[in-house]
Amino acid sequence: EEDITNAILEVGRTGRRVVGYVRGYGEHDPQSASGGGYRRAMDALEQEYYEIRDVELARGVPTDVSVLVMAGPTLPIPEADLEELHRWLASGGRLLAMLEPGEPDGLNEVLQRWGLRASGDIVFDPRNNINESEQFLKVTDYTGHDAVAGFGQALPTAFPVAGRVVDFETGEGNLYHEPLLSSSTLSSLVGKDGTREAGPFALAAASWFREAEADAETRVILVGDSDWASNAYIAAQANRNLFLNAVAWLARESELITVRRNQLGGQVFDLNAAERTFIRLVLLSRPALVLVAGVVVAIRRRGR
DSSP states (O other), X not given: OHHHHHHHHHHHOOSOOEEEEEOSSSOOOTTOXXXXXXXXXXXXXXXXXXXXXXXXXXXXXXXXXXEEEEEXXXXXXXXXXXXXXXXXXXXXXXXXXXXXXXXXXXXXXXXXXXXXXXXXXXXXXXXXXXXXXXXXXXEOEEOSOGGGTTOSTTSOEEESSOEEEEEOOOSOTTEEEEEEEEXXXXXXXXXXXSOEEESOOEEEEEEEEOOTTOSOOEEEEEESOSGGGSTTTTTSTTHHHHHHHHHHHHXXXXXXXXXOOOOOTTOOOOOOHHHHHHHHHHXXXXXXXXXXXXXXXXXXXXXX
C-alpha cells in the first residue's frame, strides 16, 4: 500500500521536493550506517521521493530547498550562520530542529523568535518508559496537530534521552504554536538548579507564521532529542512515522501525512518485568525438562 501511494505521488507531483541537511556543526552523519547515523532516516525520505542535499549555512540556503533538517548539532553555531538561518525562515522557510539536552543552545536564539525553545532539562518517567530506563521515554500523549494525526496509545514513540520543549507567545499576532506530544503525568525533570518539577512536559512542538497577504508560510518543528530518528531508533515504535510526518507537514505536503505500515527491522520491544520473567521461564523450561529427564533416567539405570 505504501509503495503504491508513493508511486502515485511520484507520477502526480509537479515540482521538486528538496530536503536540506545542515552540515558543519557536529550533527548526526546522514551518510553513516552506524547506530548514531541518519542514513535510515534519509533513505525513508528518498523512498517518499524527496531529494536530499547537504547545506552549509555559511554559504546560504539554496532557493529550491523546501525543508531544512538540523539533527543534533554539538558545536557552537556562529552568529552569522544563525542570522542566515533566521533570514531564510523569515522569507517562508521551514525547519525541523532536533536538539540534545545539554548541547550548545545557540540555536535557541533563532527558535525563540518563532515561539519555541529547548530548555535543556532532561525528562524522566518511572513508568512510561522502555525497558525500565527512566530516561528512555515511551510517549503516547499527542495533540490534535496535523503532524501527529492518527497517533495514540497504539502508536507510541520512543525517545532515548529527551529534553523539555517550550512553546510560548511572542507578541506577534500571526504566529501560532502548539505542542505535538508530551510525557506522561508521572514524568518529572530536575532543573539545573536542582529543583524537581512534575510533568507532563512537551517533548516536541510546532510553530507557524503567515502574513495576511503573503504566499510563503514559515513553519518550525522543535524536538528535544535527536537520537530518536537515528539508525538505532528510527524503527522503534512509531518513530519513522513521526519523522516523515514532521517533514511532510513542514513541506506542506498534506497528502504525505499518514500512518504508514510499521517496518519491523530494528524494532525495539517494550517488555515490562513480568513479561521478561515469563519469556525467561518459557526459554528455560525445555532445557530444564531435558535435564530433569536425564537425571531420572540416570537414577533408574543405577537402581538396576
